[in-house]
Amino acid sequence: xxxxxxxxxxxxxxxxxxxxxxxxxxxxxxxxxxxxxxxxxxxxxxxxxxxxxxxxxxxxxxxxxxxxxxxxxxxxxxxxxxxxxxxxxxxxxxxxxxxxxxxxxxxxxxxxxxxxxxxxxxxxxxxxxxxxxxxxxxxxxxxxxxxxxxxxxxxxxxxxxxxxxxxxxxxxxxxxxxxxxxxxxxxxxxxxxxxxxxxxxxxxxxxxxxxxxxxxxxxxxxxxxxxxxxxxxxxxxxxxxxxxxxxxxxxxxxxxxxxxxxxxxxxxxxxxxxxxxxxxxxxxxx
Amino acid sequence: xxxxxxxxxxxxxxxxxxxxxxxxxxxxxxxxxxxxxxxxxxxxxxxxxxxxxxxxxxxxxxxxxxxxxxxxxxxxxxxxxxxxxxxxxxxxxxxxxxxxxxxxxxxxxxxxxxxxxxxxxxxxxxxxxxxxxxxxxxxxxxxxxxxxxxxxxxxxxxxxxxxxxxxxxxxxxxxxxxxxxxxxxxxxxxxxxxxxxxxxxxxxxxxxxxxxxxxxxxxxxxxxxxxxxxxxxxxxxxxxxxxxxxxxxxxxxxxxxxxxxxxxxxxxxxxxxxxxxxxxxxxxxxxxxxxxxxxxxxxxxxxxxxxxxxxxxxxxxxxxxxxxxxxxxxx
Numbered sequence: 001x002x003x004x005x006x007x008x009x010x011x012x013x014x015x016x017x018x019x020x021x022x023x024x025x026x027x028x029x030x031x032x033x034x035x036x037x038x039x040x041x042x043x044x045x046x047x048x049x050x051x052x053x054x055x056x057x058x059x060x061x062x063x064x065x066x067x068x069x070x071x072x073x074x075x076x077x078x079x080x081x082x083x084x085x086x087x088x089x090x091x092x093x094x095x096x097x098x099x100x101x102x103x104x105x106x107x108x109x110x111x112x113x114x115x116x117x118x119x120x121x122x123x124x125x126x127x128x129x130x131x132x133x134x135x136x137x138x139x140x141x142x143x144x145x146x147x148x149x150x151x152x153x154x155x156x157x158x159x160x161x162x163x164x165x166x167x168x169x170x171x172x173x174x175x176x177x178x179x180x181x182x183x184x185x186x187x188x189x190x191x192x193x194x195x196x197x198x199x200x201x202x203x204x205x206x207x208x209x210x211x212x213x214x215x216x217x218x219x220x221x222x223x224x225x226x227x228x229x230x231x232x233x234x235x236x237x238x239x240x241x242x243x244x245x246x247x248x249x250x251x252x253x254x255x256x257x258x259x260x261x262x263x264x265x266x267x268x269x270x271x272x273x274x275x276x277x278x279x280x281x282x283x284x285x286x
Numbered sequence: 287x288x289x290x291x292x293x294x295x296x297x298x299x300x301x302x303x304x305x306x307x308x309x310x311x312x313x314x315x316x317x318x319x320x321x322x323x324x325x326x327x328x329x330x331x332x333x334x335x336x337x338x339x340x341x342x343x344x345x346x347x348x349x350x351x352x353x354x355x356x357x358x359x360x361x362x363x364x365x366x367x368x369x370x371x372x373x374x375x376x377x378x379x380x381x382x383x384x385x386x387x388x389x390x391x392x393x394x395x396x397x398x399x400x401x402x403x404x405x406x407x408x409x410x411x412x413x414x415x416x417x418x419x420x421x422x423x424x425x426x427x428x429x430x431x432x433x434x435x436x437x438x439x440x441x442x443x444x445x446x447x448x449x450x451x452x453x454x455x456x457x458x459x460x461x462x463x464x465x466x467x468x469x470x471x472x473x474x475x476x477x478x479x480x481x482x483x484x485x486x487x488x489x490x491x492x493x494x495x496x497x498x499x500x501x502x503x504x505x506x507x508x509x510x511x512x513x514x515x516x517x518x519x520x521x522x523x524x525x526x527x528x529x530x531x532x533x534x535x536x537x538x539x540x541x542x543x544x545x546x547x548x549x550x551x552x553x554x555x556x557x558x559x560x561x562x563x564x565x566x567x568x569x570x571x572x573x574x575x576x577x578x579x580x581x582x583x584x585x586x587x588x589x590x591x592x593x594x595x596x597x598x599x600x601x602x603x604x605x606x607x608x609x610x611x612x613x614x615x616x617x
Contacts, residue, residue, distance in 0.1 A: 112300070112301075112304075115301060116301055116304040116305070116308065117308075118545065119301060119304075119305060119545065119587045119590050119591050119594070120305070120308070120545065120583065120586070120587045120590070121545040121546070121548040121549035121552075121586055121587070121590060122545065122546070122549050123549035123550070123552045123553070123564075124548075124549060124552065124567055124582065124583055124586050124587075125312070125583070127552065127567055127568065127571045127579075128309070128312050128567075128571070128579050128580075128582075128583050129312055130571065131570070131571035131572075131574055131579060132574065204431065208433055211433055211435075212433065212434075212435060212553055215433075215435045215553070216552075216553065216556055216568060217572075218568075218571060218572075231435065231436060231439065234439060235439060235557070238439065238442060238443060238447060239447050242443055245436070245439045245440070245443065246440070248436075249433060249436030249437075249439065249440070252431075252433050252436065253428070253431050253432055253433070253436070254431075256430070256431035256433075257427060257428065257430075257431035260427060260430055260431060261427070
């Protein structure tokens with residue numbers, strides 16, 4: 001753990017990313033305190049006002065303060081990112097460890113399921129499911145999680161395949177430990193490194209997906225502010241209100257970039273061998 | 287080789303069936319009814335009768351497995367049913383109109399990405415840690431993090447609104463009919479410029495990264511050392527010995543990234559109002575047009591499957607090691 005910190009700290013970019021990630025989390029938590037205005041209060045006298053002193057990032061079509069809406073929007077983005085990745089990781093760990101530990105038919109079935117899920121372009125699948133659900137923040141989280149577990153399952157399975165042959169596993173098998181205990185207490189902790197990396201990189205991906213869906217009008221619904229649906233309004237006001245389009249996008253960019261930097265930093269610090277290599281991607285694809 | 291190809295084909299069949307099953311299930315297990323939507327909010331006695339009749343016409347009153355079976359048997363005959371929307375046109379016809387647009391977009395994107403990413407990757411690998419390498423690395427990180435719809439908005443504001451250089455929606459100008467032949471071609475290209483730029487951006491970042499990584503791995507191999515040792519000029523070593531081998535895994539990565547590219551056309555087509563599959567999908571979702579959504583899912587997934595197959599076969603064609611391994615695996 002100490003060695004991990006030392007390696008992580010040496011990576012300047014990852015450190016910067018980490019600081020931004022923490023700042024963003026604080027901003028999201030303190031949104032009600034920090035917001036200068038009520039994010040949902042319209043004001044007909046201030047429709048599409050450009051950035052000014054009382055409204056640093058301008059106002060939208062209903063005269064609502066963009067800065068306040070973005071602060072509240074960051075809560076949605078982070079919540080969706082964390083919860084959907086949590087769901088995806090849980091499914092991925094359960095299926096991946098079952099497949100990797102048992103092998104044989106279970107393994108074949110799980111891997112065919114993974115192959116099948118990967119054939120669907122994700123956005124098409126997401127849209128199809130969302131079409132028949134009432135879009136809310138919860139359904140978005142669930143749907144993004146349910147369509148994003150495949151890479152974790154593959155990672156966990158690969159770790160299990162190599163770990164289950166190791167002596168400490170054979171040893172606990174020989175003294176009659178239960179399958180659940182072996183998986184949960186002995187193998188899984190040793191397989192968590194790559195999973196942690198996948199999670200850190202999964203959060204920004206989920207944030208991008210959510211904002212894309214909200215941008216299309218199929219994600220979190222107004223009046224709830226999210227970065228994606230502020231951009232959706234920005235699109236309608238593209239000729240007048242550039243500030244509606246510029247700032248939420250920048251917020252997404254910075255957030256995703258920071259999480260990616262942290263993810264890469266964790267990967268390099270955990271184990272230099274984990275550095276993404278083409279060989280790994282290809283072998284994972286088969 | 288033929289045996290390998292056949293085996294891959296046979297393996298694809300259960301996947302194809304799986305695709306139809308998932309497409310069917312996803313939509314039918316979700317709450318919410320298409321008939322409700324078609325009926326609107328009213329619910330008097332006569333409406334309820336009408337609703338039952340609608341259900342009957344569409345076969346929605348039958349048990350799920352019966353519905354699936356009848357849908358599947360029609361699917362085999364390429365009958366995707368009719369759209370629920372007021373025009374009630376056959377789904378296949380609707381998709382058929384839009385498929386070429388999406389295919390064209392994706393093929394052009396692919397080509398642009400490959401043509402740009404290979405030299406970028408090779409250069410940054412051969413000059414690792416040089417200024418060029420650092421700049422491309424920054425580009426890669428920013429490229430990964432940029433939401434495509436935001437990039438599209440920014441470019442629309444810059445080139446469409448502020449500068450007024452490029453059109454920002456559709457595939458043709460309203461005055462298209464009155465233009466000369468060459469002006470028409472130019473008009474088409476101008477309309478495609480921004481969408482393709484947007485769609486290429488993220489993919490380019492990813493690909494140049496893979497290319498760099500692949501090249502770095504190859505350069506460390508012994509046969510590159512021996513090529514240098516026998517006195518070949520560095521250019522020859524890179525262009526012939528290294529590049530060829532570094533390109534191999536890229537074929538697979540290309541195949542794998544296809545679902546992402548096609549998925550990306552949903553956003554690009556919606557923003558730029560391009561009449562392709564992605565836009566059709568979004569419209570169908572808003573209208574809860576079951577048959578169109580299902581048809582879209584099946585076709586898009588099947589296309590991906592076929593593309594993956596082609597990538598796999600190409601890979602085995604260019605890399606003899608795969609063929610040998612496949613043959614050994616069988617024994």
